Amino acid sequence: MIGLDKNGIAQRIAQEVQNGYYVNLGIGIPTLVANFVRKNIEVEFQSENGILGMGPFPFEGEEDADLINAGKQTITALKGASFFDSSTSFGMIRGQHVDLTILGAMEVADNGDIANWKIPGKMVKGMGGAMDLVASAENIIVAMMHTNRAGESKLLQACSLPLTGVACVKKIVTNLACLEVVKEGFLLLERAPGISVEEIVAATKGNLIVPKHVPEMML
Amino acid sequence: MITKRVNSVADALSGVTSGMTLMLGGFGLCGIPENAIAELVRLNVNQLTCISNNAGVDDFGLGLLLQKKQIDKMISSYVGENAEFERQMLSGELAVELIPQGTLAERCRAAQMGIPAFYTPAGYGTEVADGKESRDFNGKPHLLEHAFKADFSFIKAWKGDEAGNLIFKGTARNFNAPMAGAARICVAEVEELVPVGTLDPNTVHVPGIFVQRIFQGEQYEKRIEQRTLSQRA
Numbered sequence: 001m002i003g004l005d006k007n008g009i010a011q012r013i014a015q016e017v018q019n020g021y022y023v024n025l026g027i028g029i030p031t032l033v034a035n036f037v038r039k040n041i042e043v044e045f046q047s048e049n050g051i052l053g054m055g056p057f058p059f060e061g062e063e064d065a066d067l068i069n070a071g072k073q074t075i076t077a078l079k080g081a082s083f084f085d086s087s088t089s090f091g092m093i094r095g096q097h098v099d100l101t102i103l104g105a106m107e108v109a110d111n112g113d114i115a116n117w118k119i120p121g122k123m124v125k126g127m128g129g130a131m132d133l134v135a136s137a138e139n140i141i142v143a144m145m146h147t148n149r150a151g152e153s154k155l156l157q158a159c160s161l162p163l164t165g166v167a168c169v170k171k172i173v174t175n176l177a178c179l180e181v182v183k184e185g186f187l188l189l190e191r192a193p194g195i196s197v198e199e200i201v202a203a204t205k206g207n208l209i210v211p212k213h214v215p216e217m218m219l
Numbered sequence: 220m221i222t223k224r225v226n227s228v229a230d231a232l233s234g235v236t237s238g239m240t241l242m243l244g245g246f247g248l249c250g251i252p253e254n255a256i257a258e259l260v261r262l263n264v265n266q267l268t269c270i271s272n273n274a275g276v277d278d279f280g281l282g283l284l285l286q287k288k289q290i291d292k293m294i295s296s297y298v299g300e301n302a303e304f305e306r307q308m309l310s311g312e313l314a315v316e317l318i319p320q321g322t323l324a325e326r327c328r329a330a331q332m333g334i335p336a337f338y339t340p341a342g343y344g345t346e347v348a349d350g351k352e353s354r355d356f357n358g359k360p361h362l363l364e365h366a367f368k369a370d371f372s373f374i375k376a377w378k379g380d381e382a383g384n385l386i387f388k389g390t391a392r393n394f395n396a397p398m399a400g401a402a403r404i405c406v407a408e409v410e411e412l413v414p415v416g417t418l419d420p421n422t423v424h425v426p427g428i429f430v431q432r433i434f435q436g437e438q439y440e441k442r443i444e445q446r447t448l449s450q451r452a
Contacts, residue, residue, distance in 0.1 A: 048320065049246040050390045057449040065249065065441035066377070066389035072247040072300070073447035083389055085396035085424075086246070086272070087328040090321030094339065113344075124308060124317070125299035131347060132321030135340040166344035 001199050003175035003192035004217075009143050011036045011219050012190075013102055013173050016141055022046055024093065024133060026103030027071040029143040033102055044080075046098055048089050048129040053081025070129065090129070094136045101137035103130060105144045105169075107159040110185035110206035112169040114142065115161035127164060134165030146174035146203050153205035155179070155186055176200050178217060184209055190217045220415050223383035223407075223433045228258045231406045231434045235371055237264045242327065242372035242398045243271040243281065247300070247444050250391030251280050254408050254436035255373040259284060268292040270367055272323060272394050274304045279442055285313070294367075296320035300444065319347060322364050324394060329366035330401035331429065336365045369402035375436070376425070379409035380418050383427030392424065400429030408436045 004012065006029045014036035017023060024046045025031050034056075037043055045054040047069040054069060055076035063074040077083075092098055107115040114134055117127040134140055147153055155172065172179045177200045178190040185207030188200060197214050225231045232255060235241075241259075245251030259267075260283050267290050274293055275282035284290050285303050292314040298304050307313035318326075319341040329337055338361035342348050352363040374395040377388035385407055387395060399405050407425075412435035427433075 047390070049249070050393050057447045059451055060448050063443060063446055063448065064389060065443050066391040068247065068249050068390055068443075068445070070246075072249070072444040074443060074445065075447075077389075083387070083392055085387075085392045086320065086324035086394050087397040090324050094321060094341070121309070124305065124315075126295060126297035126317045127319055127347075128297035129320040131319035131345060132339075132341040135319075135343060163345045 001176070001195065003195045005175070007032055008192070008219065009173050009175060012178060012217055013141055013143055016171070017041070017043055017100065021099040022052070022097065023100045023102065024048065024098050026130070028104045030102040030104060031071065046089070046092060047075070048086070048093065050084050050086060050089050051075070051077060051081060053078045055081070090132050093129070093132055096136060096138060098137060100139045100141065101133045102141045102143060103133065105142045105154070107154050107156055107161055108142055108169050108172055109156050109159045110181065112167040112181040113159050114164045114169050115159040116164050118162045120162065130164050134168045137168070140169050141171045141173065142169050143173055146176040153203055155204045155206045157206045176203060182209065188214050190215055192217055193219065220382050222381045223427060223430050224381040224412070225432045225434050228254050228434060228437070231255065231408070231432045232258045232262065234404070235259070235262060235264055238266045239264070239370040240268040240270065240368065242367065242369045242402050243269060244372070244374040244393065244395030244398050245271065245273070245280070246390065246393040247273050248275065248280050248442050250375050250387070250393055250395050251275070252373040252375040252408050253439055255406060256280060256283060259289065260287060263287070263289070265289040266291045268294065270294045270327070270369060272296050272320060274298045274301045276300050276444065277303050288312070292316070294318065294323070296323050324397055326364055326367045327394060327397040327401045330368065331397055331399060334366060336363055338363055367401065370404070372398040372402035372405045374398050374405065374407050376407055376409045378411045378413060378418065379407055379433050380413050380415050381433070382415050383407065383430030383433050384418055384423045385409070385425040385430065386418060386422055387424050396425055399425045404431045405429055406431065407433045409433065410436065410439055
């Protein structure tokens with residue numbers, strides 16, 4: 001049981017990106033989504049440190065210390081891009097002008113709660129912009145592995161870690177499955193290639209709704 | 220024209236004393252006030268409270284002040300790239316208030332704009348909400364957040380003129396713009412200080428009224444934290 005790798009997860013999430021969307025990508029797997037978005041649609045990527053119209057990483061020799069993304073990586077600006085300050089940037093987010101937010105998570109609960117910023121006593125890096133994003137975005141997709149390093153489910157009835165936001169996640173794409181958060185819990189929409197429903201059931205701790213027919217992802 | 224120009228970084232930081240609350244612009248190492256930070260190290264002021272989105276890296280940016288234990292409290296949104304910071308925080312030597320990035324930015328902007336407090340949905344239902352007033356608007360819960368109060372704000376722009384007008388470059392605008400005029404004294408450092416009349420007023424990002432002192436930094440390292448490249452085909 002392995003299922004998708006990080007690129008596979010990103011590839012599946014890229015299918016959710018629609019024509020005309022402004023999209024905010026989190027650090028990690030979400031950053032990879034940009035590589036798989038269809039070329040025939042118009043999409044702009046927002047990075048909360050102050051750019052709309054973010055382009056690919058620069059070629060060697062063209063990097064600019066004044067041009068980075070929220071992960072502090074060097075980037076480029078596409079034609080039609082704009083720069084702005086942090087307050088304006090979060091105005092775009094809080095004001096729901098950004099159509100889709102894709103971010104990573106440590107845990108997601110079956111009511112849509114998300115935890116991704118702190119492991120008490122161990123890892124305290126801070127929430128960055130994640131709390132603002134999940135509190136305001138209407139469309140939130142989580143990209144993560146289905147289980148943690150100890151093999152335990154990251155899809156739970158209730159998060160054990162400090163929350164980033166409540167009842168906000170709409171969809172989750174893991175290495176094993178694509179799931180939607182509905183009233184009753186995690187609705188299993190698709191299986192990753194080569195993964196059985198039984199394997200997903202075994203790896204999921206939160207309430208899982210399994211329809212009669214669960215198609216395999218089309219990648 | 221009211222001139223804001225000071226002749227040295229020492230003059231720019233005149234009046235900074237131990238125990239003060241300082242705002243420092245920048246995101247990661249992008250757009251940080253390098254010369255003001257170096258002067259804070261040289262002045263050896265301590266027991267500082269610093270409001271800054273990040274805390275630099277171990278050997279650059281605010282990491283330099285942390286190394287010398289000049290900071291008692293940090294108010295930030297993300298501190299992930301600084302091992303010394305994490306060590307001081309987990310050991311309890313350093314008080315840390317982590318707040319959502321948009322709330323951090325807006326608390327600066329509120330101070331700049333004379334708005335004492337505002338409501339935001341960020342952090343509702345999390346430990347960020349502890350002890351805060353909450354109120355529903357349009358059926359959605361929001362938290363009451365207050366404007367910051369700071370003694371000095373140190374910001375960095377690309378170009379500025381002697382009247383204190385500022386222009387930023389790229390993503391280096393970040394927290395520098397909302398921190399202008401958000402403290403009792405705003406000190407702006409620029410890569411290039413030009414005579415008045417040189418900047419096109421149409422292109423000014425921050426009007427000089429928000430800036431009390433301006434100087435040209437002696438040098439800028441402009442270190443890149445994550446040099447990430449595309450491969451040429």
